[in-house]
Amino acid sequence: MRKITVPSVLILILIIGGCTTTSKVTVAPAPTTDAIDAGKILTAAFQQKAAEYRALCYQAYNSAYRSLDIFLQERTSKPPAIMTDIDETVLDNSPYQVHQSLQGKDFEQESWFEWTSRAEADTVPGAVAFFNYAASKGVTIFYVTNREERERAATLINLKKYGFPNADNAHLKLKTTTSSKVPRRDSIAATYNILMFVGDNLNDMDGGFEKKSTEARFRETNNHFSDFGNRFIVLPNPSYGEWENAIYKYNFSLTPAQKDSVYRSILKNY
Template identity: 50%
Template sequence: MKNKKLLIAILGLGLATTLTNCQNTTASQGNDGDTENKTANEHLTMAVLYQQQAAEYRALCYQAFNIAQMRVEESTKMLGGMKPKAVIMDIDETVLDNSPYEAKCILDSVSYPTAWDKWMYKADAKPVPGALAFVKFVEEMGMQVYYVSNRKDKYRKETLQNLKDMKFPFASDDHLLLKTDQSSKRERWDQVLQKNMVILMIGDNLNDFSEVFEKKTVDGRFEVTDSLKSEFGKRFIVLPNAMYGEWENAFYEYDFSKTPAEKKSLRHQHLIGF
């Protein structure tokens, strides 16, 4: 009951803040072929390899969805009230794996947003390990899944097609809430909450769980995370993503006009040595 009250409090804060599109995080923009841009993405190599080639990454995803499944099973014992039970899921690096786009950027020495359209219109992202089985399980349990993503709404058709091709249930307009004018997911969560009892939120970015994480400094993000530590593995299920995220944007103070050299300098400034 205490956790339920906390979740309601978190979901009910309604702070009017905005944040950047999740994909902005790789944003060393432009591709004019100079030396700086050619090396701008090299720091991503290990992160992309970890997602594509480390069995540990796969194990972490399975671990997250195993816990999520246990929570769904437990929720069947909860009194549901009149509203159907539902799970809110992010898409990128939660349901669909965009690491081929990141890999292509490294190989071609380009950065987001170059070729992002091409990747979206290809509509061929593969499922994150464990995600498909989990969504099917939720469907079998008679509950709903809503995909709340900061993909732009102009990619709606391709996103639905990609989800359908990968056999994801709930690949329909009424279960897909993409970004229109606001990056904050607050209003879209509220839309889901009006008609559903949300039992679980799943994402790779802390902004997938509550707006209290938005636009915080690195230390601020740690503080909020510590204050909500009992929620992780309960109401909030986190997927790994070392390629991009608000964790990186915080280094840059959410300023995407910074040059690749400035970003590199800020990354180094945040290293803790001995």
């Protein structure tokens, strides 16, 4: 996260506005703090306003259709299932990102609970159609998320609002004792043949990505080269994820200024 001054914020808003319209630019009221997180405003703008973001989501789900059709030709003794993440995979939480950034704040658990309790998240492009297609082919969908028990009711309301299949208590696997999805995956795999994993975080696909360094995550990604677009369907999320945690070496107590220093020390420059 970078702290920038108000004039810089106005320049950023002008740049974003200038990219999306040729009409007169309307400048938003200046924020009450100069601690706006400009990086996360830009990534939220990408998620909400870039046709390229939508195209990447379609690309991911188009791969999912092709893989599913191939996998369904293989008969197995267990019924077929798909394990999918929720946030930034089927539901779009970019308004939360904007809300926090404009107050100069990063993720906070309590404000996140307030956001999810509204059940107002829109869908990730392509998600509703794909999961309904899979359900129509007899595939059971499991929503494996690190949302918590207190978010259960609102999460189901949000999913049902858009007609996601299997949006019920039996198929919503929330975080309990661990954020790792491996135990939940294993429990589903005891009775189902999990055909594919869908998510914006590689931890949604395989435990080998969890709590690893950036370099180790790259190595693991290379090891799974042929899985991407096949068993592993990855959605874009430039705003947050294990990739960001790895950069900070999982030190969640860093201040915005300290995070800024980390970026300055590790990124390629010339």
